[in-house]
Amino acid sequence: MQNGIGIEQYFEEKFPENPIIPATVFLDAHQTEHGSITHGIRTKIDYGMYKPEQLGTEQNKNILERLDHDLIAGDVESVILDNVQRSRWSKVIWNASFGPISVISGGYSASELLRDPIANQLVRTTMKELIAIGDAATGEKVSPISADDFIDKSFSITLNxxxxxFPSMLVDFENKRPMEHQVIVKNPIDVANKLGVKVPVLETLYSLLVLLEKKKFGIWQ
Structure with missing residues (x-):
């Protein structure tokens, strides 16, 4: 359930005989005070086997069905996917755009970024780069609709x-916690470089992000 891309390989190496079930979590919640979490209007989990061919075994099908049953019993919207990587890329498109830009801009919320014409265009351009990586990495379209329609829909949901x-990356930065920029930003850049996808905006955002982190906290990647 960790955010980002490329987190499964570590677990595959450590537990080669175990099925790995990556998940994408859509959770409307925020921390109101220490030890207190307020839940909002939505809790949804998309998940599936790390390797699609693992869906063919009866044992793995039963594992997913049991998980589905337990999540529904807990009032969670549960969705089993044949290709969970599409969902993970779909989510990182938002996280890897709004997260770095909110930090670098000095603490703008997601909706504040969208209401500013310059920031809005920067987020849109970054998202298009990430969509291009996701399409190339998964071998199919991350979204069944066009990139512009996907972005417009994402913006509308965010504004409403x-x-x-406030992106989790900004919350971590403001609370002096390590940001997840390796798995959310750097790993997608590495995938892009491997596949020959040009991502100059994303690379610039990542460089500025780690420089800012180094300046403020003395952390260097």
Missing amino acids: RPNEV
Whole structure:
């Protein structure tokens, strides 16, 4: 359930005989005070086998069905996917765009970024680069709709959330915690370089992000 791309390989090496079930979590929640979490209007988990061919075994099908049953019993929207990597790329498109830009801009919320014309265009351009990586990495379209329609829909959902959305990367930065920029930003860049996808904006955002982190906290990747 960890955010980002390319997190499964470590577990595959450590537990080669175990099925790995990556998940994408859509959770409307925020911490109101230490030890207190307020849940919002939505909890949804998309998941499936790390390797699609693992879906063919009866044992793995039973594992997914049991997990589905337990999640539904806990009032969670549960979705089993044949290709879970599409869902993971779909989510990282938002995280790897809004997260770095919110930090570098000095703490803008997601909706504040979208209401600013310059920031809005920067987010859109970054998302298009990430969509291109996801399409190349998964071998199919990350979204069944066009890139522009996908981005417009994402913007609309973000702007219509009942509460301001502050990307987790910004929350970590403001609380002096390590940001997940390796798995959210750097890993997609590495995939892009491997596949020959040009991502100059994403590379620039990553460089600025780690420089800012080094300047403020003395951390260097």
